[in-house]
Amino acid sequence: MSLISMEFLLFVGIAAVGYYLIPKQYQWIWLLIFSYIYYASSGVKLLFFLLYTTIITYGTGRLLEWIDRDQGDSKEEKKRRKARKKAILTGCLVLNFGMLAVLKYTNFVVENINAVFHTGISFQMLLLPLGISFYTFQSMGYIIDVYWGKCKAEHNFFRFALFVSFFPQILQGPIGRYHRLAEQLYAEHRFDLINIENALQLILWGFFKKMVLADRASVVVNQVFLNYTQYSGVTNIMAVLMYSIQLYMDFSGGMDVVAGVASLFGIELDQNFRRPYFATSITDFWHRWHITLGTWMKDYIFYPISLSKWMGKFGKWTKKVFGKKTGRVLPICVANIIVFLVVGIWHGAAWKYIAYGFYNGLIIAISSLLAPVYKKGLAFSHIDPKAKCWHVIQILRTFLLVNISWYFDMAVSLSAAWAMMKSTVTGFALQTLSDGTIMSLGLDRLDYAILAMGCLVVFLISVLQERGVKIRESLGQKPLILRWAVYGMLVFCIPMFGCVMDTAGGFIYAQF
Structure with missing residues (x-):
């Protein structure tokens, strides 16, 4: 059901009128019913994938909570409890992201195997359920927060089902956080x-x-x-x-x-879009464009990578080889590139999207490495970083860099993107x-x-x-x-x- 169709407007109208007519304690149930009706309108079979994510994530949250009830305080008991929780969390992530990966990337992987090894593996094109990336990321954000102790596990299965399926946002976000969205969903609202x-x-x-x-x-x-x-x-x-x-x-x-x-x-x-074409850098652009995806990547991928043991070892090595200043920045640059590769892969199963993500990550990494040089250049040129004219120049520069990335995003393939870039200059x-x-x-x-x-x-x-x-x-x-x-x-x-x-x-x- 398209968001710009008359059917959708009628659907929303009926849902809103009924929402304020029924007893307020049942409003969240009304929303749940209409959310499932809305998603089922795209295909009843697709409800399997929505329920798959909902059931596994709900069960994992309750299981993590149950393990935490073990009050043993000895080091061995704490270590064993932590290991069990980590294993359960990993299982949940694998099951959910694994389903997303199979549906979204199987075709891409098989096509590349055939191309590289000249094989003739036959396969049936898999259809991607609408919104699966959004509700999978939202659900996994919830379960990671439960694992970290940032929020408590939801006990009511149907309430949790509403958090996963709330129909206005299920197809294209924003990616909600449980501690900010759930309370609103379950609250009683007056007209x-x-x-x-x-x-x-x-x-x-x-x-x-x-x-x-x-x-x-x-x-x-x-x-x-x-x-x-x-x-x-x-x-x-x-x-x-x-x-x-x-x-x-x-x-x-x-x-x-x-x-x-x-x-x-x-x-x-949550706000998901804040005038990104007024951004003064690619980093600022991603703080304004698809904000909830950016914060999700920062909280659940960038920080865990940056604080990991292997990144700590890499940081020590870079400081020895490149000096303290550069060595401190390089691990952050690597983490940013990894994050934006994931962002690119999230956008679609094609090399052009991987290039799109790598391009953004590389620009941000280079900007971080050259920040001291950039600062000295401004001082040498007697340019006031706070001047309005310089602010406009930064906006135009960022807009140019963003538009270069659109070649990768919109072109039919990576080779088409390169060909278009070349013909833009030569022609x-x-x-x-x-x-x-x-x-x-x-x-x-x-x-x-x-x-x-x-x-x-x-x-x-x-x-x-x-x-x-x-x-x-x-x-x-x-x-x-x-x-x-x-x-x-x-x-x-x-x-x-x-x-x-x-x-x-x-x-x-x-x-x-």
């Missing part, structure tokens, strides 16, 4: 007209960005990237910029819709802007005008938000007539100028 109005604002704004801007930009993106041998130079650059628009509006619009739908039920999800010619090529990519003058105006509106609002202006609160303080005039304009613009494309779940990230 609040102001909250409903704010939720509808977010949903409308998300639909506008997705249907009017993202899907319109995707026309050019698909035309060029799917037929990359026919284009070069300025056309490639334009396609990449269009992909920047598409992905930004698609992802941020999706997060707005998801957050708005959750807010209809009085639930505030560069400004005459492309005036020879009619731009107008042959699927959009007409009106489409380009709508894109330009829409992006300008989003940019101006983003600038205000970056300066601390709370747009929704400011709009809420305006007269009722003005507020509803804005809503009416959005409602009018979406069907009038919308350009809906056929993507899984309605949004790009629903495919992960």
